[in-house]
Amino acid sequence: MPKQVDHEQRRREIAAALCRLASERGLEGVSLGEVAAEAGVSKGLVQHYFRNKDLMLSYATGYLRERVEQRIAARTADAPAGPRAALRAALLALLPLDPDGRTESLVANAFLFRALKDPAMAERFREGHALLRDAVAGWVEAAYPTGHANPAQEADLLLAVVSGLADAVLLGHHTSEAAVAILDRQLDRLDRAPRET
Amino acid sequence: MPKQVDHEQRRREIAAALCRLASERGLEGVSLGEVAAEAGVSKGLVQHYFRNKDLMLSYATGYLRERVEQRIAARTADAPAGPRAALRAALLALLPLDPDGRTESLVANAFLFRALKDPAMAERFREGHALLRDAVAGWVEAAYPTGHANPAQEADLLLAVVSGLADAVLLGHHTSEAAVAILDRQLDRLDRAPRET
Structure with missing residues (x-):
């Protein structure tokens, strides 16, 4: 189905253009026309793929999640063997340590406001977060098998740390190196946590 | 100087109106006219106090910092005695656990995008963050005197945790209670960290 693939590619390009704009100034002021200009296509074409901005944003949340998943998959594949390195x-894949990661962190922040007013979008974010939490909990359990009664709680904590560090790096409170050092301190600490009952 | 005080009160009311609007939809789409309407004053009066939006935003960042400092002061004053409770x-004062805290967390998120384009604003945020970090490091040092070679690093980590938890609560990933439990787990853990060299 070569035509089908083409359409999907177009949608992705439009979503990528939306994300670039949102990473610069949030989502509120972004119009279909501006997205079209950024994507280098006509406004009519954007409207052909997305009848309105809500549908475009909905698609873009899926696109964003996929980007983050691909980044995690690539980074864990490149990591040294073993669950600790994975x-x-x-977790490093969730920090804005390179331009793509920076764009994704900013877009996630831009979506925050929209999610507060859009229950369906908020639900998609919750789903995405739950999947990520389960994956991180799985790595925690494999990496620190004797240390943790509750890998899910540890995953919640680690995800809060990287989320907070991501904003701190964006705002210039920490350099990338400092943020990684802070995360590493917390990971080192996992070895020392006794099993809880 | 009763007149002086009045003017300052007016500025605060306008900043509070800006913050309410920003907490609903970010800062980008907010005009001076809308802020005036939200504050229940004329656009001319807003322009009398703030010649343009940048000056209003600059004032609002100071207002926001003051609000957060007052909240921390009030919460620590109400806390049981001792540095651990303080x-x-x-840290709890930085989580969106009540309507005011929720508004402040949202406004801080809204300012993030602006700070990325406005070096002077970013610098004010960095200053505010550095003061907060020093205060938290002081409490860490007093609360866990034998556990931590580097209270500043511990403060960085705790501030990242509460920043990440704040967004997670706003997005509905965690209830307030769950977020507090996650923070408490990390605080409990500070007792177990050996002094590093």
């Missing part, structure tokens, strides 16, 4: 690589 | 109260 856990660390996955 | 540390916990200060």
